[in-house]
Amino acid sequence: MSLIDVRDIVKIYTTGDVELRALDGVSFSVEAGEFVSIMGHSGSGKSTMMNILGCLDVPTSGAYFLDGKEVSALSKDELAGIRNRKIGFVFQGFNLLSRSTALENVELPLIYAGIPAKTRRERSRAALERVGLGDRMKHRPSQMSGGQQQRVAVARALVGSAPIILADEPTGNLDTKTSGEIMDLFVELNGEGHTLLVVTHEPDIAKYSRRTLLFKDGRLLEDERRHLHA
Amino acid sequence: MLETLRTAFRSLLSNKIRSALTMLGVIIGVGAVITMVAIGAGASANIRQYISGVGSNILIVIPGAPSAGGVRQQAGSGASLTLQDAEALSRESFALRGVAPEIYSRSQLVYGNMNWSTLITGSTPSIFDIREWKIDRGRFFLEGEAKGGAKVVVLGATTAKNLFGEEDPIGKTLRIRNVPMEVIGVLAPKGQTPWGQDQDDTAFVPLLTAQRRLFRRTTANSVQRITVSAIDGDSVSEAEREVRAILQQRHKTGNGREDDFDVRNMAEMLDAAAQSAKVMSLLLGAVASVSLLVGGIGIMNIMLVSVTERTREIGIRMAIGARTSDIRTQFLLEALLLSIAGGVIGILLGISASKIITGFLGWSTLVSPGSVVLAFGFSVFVGIFFGFYPAWKASLLNPIEALRYE
Secondary structure: OOOEEEEEEEEEEEEOOEEEEEEEEEEEEEOOOOEEEEEOOOOOOHHHHHHHHOOOOOOOEEEEEEOOEEOOOOOHHHHHHHHHHHEEEEOOOOOOOOOOOHHHHHHHHHHHHOOOHHHHHHHHHHHHHHOOOOOOOOOOHHHOOHHHHHHHHHHHHHHOOOOEEEEEOOOOOOOHHHHHHHHHHHHHHHHOOOEEEEEOOOHHHHOOOOEEEEEEOOEEEEEEEOOOOO | OHHHHHHHHHHHHOOHHHHHHHHHHHHHHHHHHHHHHHHHHHHHHHHHHHHHHHOOOEEEEEEOOOEEOOEEOOOOOOOOOEHHHHHHHHHHOOOEEEEEEEEEEEEEEEEOOEEEEEEEEEEOOHHHHHOOOOEEEEOOOOHHHHHHOOOEEEEOHHHHHHHHOOOOOOOOEEEEOOEEEEEEEEEOOOOEOOOOOEOOOEEEEEHHHHHHHHHOOOOOOEOOEEEEEEOOHHHHHHHHHHHHHHHHHHHOOEOOEOOOEEEEEHHHHHHHHHHHHHHHHHHHHHHHHHHHHHHHHHHHHHHHHHHHHOHHHHHHHHHOOOOHHHHHHHHHHHHHHHHHHHHHHHHHHHHHHHHHHHHHHOOOOOOOHHHHHHHHHHHHHHHHHHHHHHHHHHHOOOHHHHHHOO
16 A cells, blocks of 8 residues: 555636646555655646645545545545644745744644643654754754754654655755755655655755656656665 | 643733733723722712711601792792601601701801801701711710700811811800800711711701701791601601601691602612612723723734734644644634733722722722622633634635745
């Protein structure tokens, strides 16, 4: 059984009389432990695909099996639960709560999961140490560099032991050196068994992954597998 | 839940000035409600206290409004009540404890180079019992002195103070309308009436002295008023019936002929006054609660702004698993915290404002626990009511759009 299995996904946006087919019959599957990049130009449908994969949106038609469960027709709150337990998000703009410390940011998914405070703290510390920020726990986002903030976001994605880490342009706001560091971290995490999906438009970033899904005009154009990068 | 509370606290603290200004609406509203109700309750309490001080079983009989050639005169200006009426009342009634015929007039009292104008009442000694006067120094005048027209006077505390200052008035002789009178007693002070009249600015003389020597009434034996007291509070209406019956018989009125006297029930009048004070305070409270409502709208306004400002934060929370209800609870709790904090501060403000009003204006105020509970409950309600819409709006945000919001 695949971890992710999407079949014939269609997403139509309707604005007034204009119908926009953002996704037009997309099917693929991802096994546990894969490191997949999703590529495409803007307007290719990759962002829509990522929203659906992240359970932030539901397809107009088609089926989406996540960890064996059909999620394409769930209610808002059920989707919230799925996001909380199955998916760790890493965003381009980091999306940390600016008033909270690194530790509090990482704890957030566990709060919504209803985990008791003591366990929460221990697991958040462990996650921050894992991404190399053991000495930055009490810092607020504004007191950290972009790379550090993105590491906090990665820790937040890790902390709930979600089977999938979904990254949307994770290096878009970072310089080349820091981008490399973050991608190396992803490769490491993949080596530890985490499943990673990275949405990007930079071929350099896609090179870190072992499989690339290329989108164009709402369709899956290419599904390229390769061996580990040099 | 505890976590949500902490989050709410922090987000309010991160915007201190805004939170404080928002609370101000509720603070003023709650404070105003409590102060207004306290003023009203104070006035009611004052009146009730006065009733118990003046004697709650009192009936006042005054002459009717005589008509001369079809023109009605002022009520109480007739001369239809006499000393004999008073004597008949005390002789024939069962429900009366005391009967005091009175004549009164404002007059000047002179002692040495001091003088003071006050209300001088001529009556029998029973007036002291009926009106529940206590003696402070000296004594009341006696039945014999009243009948014999002795030239003695009992002063109210204010009168005594203004004429004699620190001097002991007992045994001193003062002059009323050039008649020398001996001061035999000073009354214990009673304070002000609810409408601000000094009850101690007064003087009592024997009835006959007043009739014959001081006021020289044209109609002999006529009195301006008969004050009677019932045996106890329950027999006031029985006493009123008796007084009417006896006087109707003596004056040959009733049965179609209009009474030439009027019986007034002190307690009823004061009760009515207390009632109107209460209505007044309710009215003031209602006006004040409008400001509480305005405060609530302020909360709603700020919460709406806050939801817009924090759209991205809401998006983040939703992306990592916050349910609709989590978001709603968070914002509702913030609104509730604002209004509860405002309510508590408002209560403190209201209590201190009441104390200040008592201190500076001398109005008596009474902060009742009921009004505090009510105001607090109302502010909680305002928080929930006006917090709900912004919270609901926040919970309906689409996470994708919220995350993209700049």
